[in-house]
Amino acid sequence: MTRTSTIFRLVLPLAGVGLLGAFVWQARQARGTPAREAGSSPTVTAPAAYRAEGRVAAYPGAQVTVGTDIAGTVARVSVHEKDAVRRGQLLVELASGEQRAALAEARARIGEAEANLRLAAAQVSRWQALRAQDLAAQQSLDGAVRDHDAAKAQLDLAHATANRLEAVLAKTRIVSPIDGVVITRSAEAGQPVESGTPLVTVANLERTRIEAEVDEFDAARIALGATVVVSAEGFDGQTWRGRVEEIPDAVVARRLKPEDPGRPSDTRVLLVKVAFLEPTPLKLGQRVELEIGTSRARTP
Numbered sequence: 001m002t003r004t005s006t007i008f009r010l011v012l013p014l015a016g017v018g019l020l021g022a023f024v025w026q027a028r029q030a031r032g033t034p035a036r037e038a039g040s041s042p043t044v045t046a047p048a049a050y051r052a053e054g055r056v057a058a059y060p061g062a063q064v065t066v067g068t069d070i071a072g073t074v075a076r077v078s079v080h081e082k083d084a085v086r087r088g089q090l091l092v093e094l095a096s097g098e099q100r101a102a103l104a105e106a107r108a109r110i111g112e113a114e115a116n117l118r119l120a121a122a123q124v125s126r127w128q129a130l131r132a133q134d135l136a137a138q139q140s141l142d143g144a145v146r147d148h149d150a151a152k153a154q155l156d157l158a159h160a161t162a163n164r165l166e167a168v169l170a171k172t173r174i175v176s177p178i179d180g181v182v183i184t185r186s187a188e189a190g191q192p193v194e195s196g197t198p199l200v201t202v203a204n205l206e207r208t209r210i211e212a213e214v215d216e217f218d219a220a221r222i223a224l225g226a227t228v229v230v231s232a233e234g235f236d237g238q239t240w241r242g243r244v245e246e247i248p249d250a251v252v253a254r255r256l257k258p259e260d261p262g263r264p265s266d267t268r269v270l271l272v273k274v275a276f277l278e279p280t281p282l283k284l285g286q287r288v289e290l291e292i293g294t295s296r297a298r299t300p
Helices: 003-031 097-132 138-170 216-221
Strands: 049-058 063-067 072-077 090-094 173-175 180-185 198-203 208-215 227-231 240-246 268-276 287-293
Touching: 049 216, 049 268, 063 173, 063 180, 072 198, 090 198, 097 138, 208 216, 208 227, 208 287, 216 268, 227 268, 268 287
Parallel strands: none
Antiparallel strands: 049 208, 049 287, 063 198, 072 090, 090 173, 180 198, 208 268, 227 240, 227 287, 240 268
16 A cells, blocks of 8 residues: 555545534524524514504593484574584573463462462461361361362472473573584574484594504503504694503404405404594594504513
8 A cells, every 4th residue: 555545545534524514514604593492482572563443532421412302493503513612501492482381371370379378278277266166167177177288289289380391491492511612513493303303412622532443363462551653544644642541341343444455354343542642633533543552572
């Protein structure tokens, strides 16, 4: 065996080991990180925001539709749409001539009943004096007491009738139950209306918020106090800040058809209430889009 062959036989295995080491090093560089420890699970970070749609709504009690409790004819409407009104201000008045006449008659009957009661009381006193002197029969006194009681009952009835008519007359004047702005007016002078007919809607436009429809699948990821970014069509590039202030305990049927075709339309939703953190030009009932922020993560 020549010296050259011996050197070749010694170098060849060393070269193979070197090539194998280089291959292993390249493979590890390609993976970038060492293998995960056994038994651990990957952490999936939640998205930065959840999208939802909703509408601008008034707080409970901040939007009221007033109507009439009695049938009648509208005599006058004292407000127009966009008028600012105060609590107790007259909005609509129904024709009340018949009720006023009936009330005047009831009050006259009160006067008549009071006169009859005074006469009956005098008769009782007279018969009591005669009976005390044994100059009158007990039956006559009993009759006088009965007439007195009947006169008292007639007076009570007259008062009750007057009170009822006063209440009916008061219902012909429909006043605003809150401070606010007239947003709809459904009545005109001369219009006949039935009991329960809506006439005017008043809203406090300074007390509005958003009712957002959050998919039930995202309900567990929404937190009180989460920041919200609000946008709306027609206000390109404008956004407003909000905050999640109420999360209900039950889901309901979806009211809004999603504008995003990728979102399911047959799921139930959570009506999350979002408070505005700044003034906006948005109108009651206007449709808006929301990005509800969250920083929480979940581990599957």
